[in-house]
Amino acid sequence: xxxxxxxxxxxxxxxxxxxxxxxxxxxxxxxxxxxxxxxxxxxxxxxxxxxxxxxxxxxxxxxxxxxxxxxxxxxxxxxxxxxxxxxxxxxxxxxxxxxxxxxxxxxxxxxxxxxxxxxxxxxxxxxxxxxxxxxxxxxxxxxxxxxxxxxxxxxxxxxxxxxxxxxxxxxxxxxxxxxxxxxxxxxxxxxxxxxxxxxxxxxxxxxxxxxxxxxxxxxxxxxxxxxxxxxxxxxxxxxxxxxxxxxxxxxxxxxxxxxxxxxxx
Numbered sequence: 001x002x003x004x005x006x007x008x009x010x011x012x013x014x015x016x017x018x019x020x021x022x023x024x025x026x027x028x029x030x031x032x033x034x035x036x037x038x039x040x041x042x043x044x045x046x047x048x049x050x051x052x053x054x055x056x057x058x059x060x061x062x063x064x065x066x067x068x069x070x071x072x073x074x075x076x077x078x079x080x081x082x083x084x085x086x087x088x089x090x091x092x093x094x095x096x097x098x099x100x101x102x103x104x105x106x107x108x109x110x111x112x113x114x115x116x117x118x119x120x121x122x123x124x125x126x127x128x129x130x131x132x133x134x135x136x137x138x139x140x141x142x143x144x145x146x147x148x149x150x151x152x153x154x155x156x157x158x159x160x161x162x163x164x165x166x167x168x169x170x171x172x173x174x175x176x177x178x179x180x181x182x183x184x185x186x187x188x189x190x191x192x193x194x195x196x197x198x199x200x201x202x203x204x205x206x207x208x209x210x211x212x213x214x215x216x217x218x219x220x221x222x223x224x225x226x227x228x229x230x231x232x233x234x235x236x237x238x239x240x241x242x243x244x245x246x247x248x249x250x251x252x253x254x255x256x257x258x259x260x261x262x263x264x265x
Contacts, residue, residue, distance in 0.1 A: 023065045026050065026057060034084035035073055036119025037140020044118065049074050073118045084139035085117050086251050088233065091134045092240040093224075097125035112136055112243050123147060123230075124206050132157070132227030133235050135254075136243075142251070145258035146231065152185070152204035153257050156229040157211050162221040164196030165189075169218035173201065177217040181207065184214055200228070231257035 024032075030041035030050070041050075048056050051072045052064055064071055066080045089112055096102060099109040099121060105128075114120055119138040123146055126134050137143050146153050176186045188202035203210060212222045228234060232253040238244060246254075 023063045025060075026052065026062045026064050026071070027060060029064050029066060029071060029080060030073070030078065030119070031140060033071075033078045033080045034119070034138045035078055035117075036121065036138050037143065040119055040121055040140065044073060049118065051075075074115065076116075076118070084137060084142070085120070086135065086137040086139060086142065086246045086254070087112060087117075087120070087243050088235070088238065088246060089134045089136060089243040090235055090238045090240045091126050091131055093129055093131050096128050097122050097134065108134065108136075111241055126227060127209065127212075127225070130225045130227065131240065132225075133230050133233065134227070135230055135233075142254060142258070146254060147206055148258070149205065151258045151260075153231045154188075154202050154204050154229070155206070155227060155231070156188075156200060156202040158192065158226045158228055159199050159201060159211060159215065159222050160224045161197045161199060161215060162223055165191055165199050165215075165218075165220060166196075169220065170199075172218050173214060177214055179207070179210075179213050179217060184210065184217075187214065197223075202229075 027038050027041040027045060030036060030044065031038040035041060036044060042060055044050050045060060046058055048058060050057055052062070052069050054070070071078045089108065091097070091108060091111075095106045095108055095111065098107050099114070101107065101109075108122060112120055117138055120136045121138075121143070123135040123137055123143040126132065135146075145151060170189045170191070173187045173189045176183050178184075184207075185204055190200045192198040192200045201211060201214075203214070207213075211225060215222050233246075233250060
């Protein structure tokens, strides 16, 4: 594809940030267009998935003119007016949270519209045997904000335990148990059935195997784990293995969650 004719600086539109739309690094262009975070955009480039005017570009220092050059990712045209996309997946058990192909195990990349939105990446992760709400976005800024330790975005899980959760153990979780990588923040804990083995727990961190390790710390074992909510969002009626795009209001609620202003959707 041939580029358009050059446009004089004085004729260029405002970029909405107090300046003119001018040539920029290709990875910045992809990030601004909502394809992926800047780092993920660099990965798209180095893997040969990005072309400019019909030529594959892998050089990270390459620049493009948003008003002149034709940029494509996996053959799909990208323009800087494209808005970032965020989706919700009901992750089933046995699926690994990765976008990289595995030789013999299913991955979440096969369950989301990566062909339509090549820059999608998971916001956090769920263990292979954990089910429930998993968010994906092409908006790196949103993902980083939601995962930043200082934001304390709540995530609620329904855990089925090997043994009933006693009052002393529940109180310990509410106060914050000691883990091998430091103390966990206090959790909200609610026994959800008469057996005492089904427990709803809300945490505000995202450490490795955190919920499982917290229950191990009080002498119990998680048999199954399901994430019900992430910040203000819940799965609703979304079935396992299915995804849906978030509404503008839901995305706004996630942005608010990163600033402590979230409300349940």
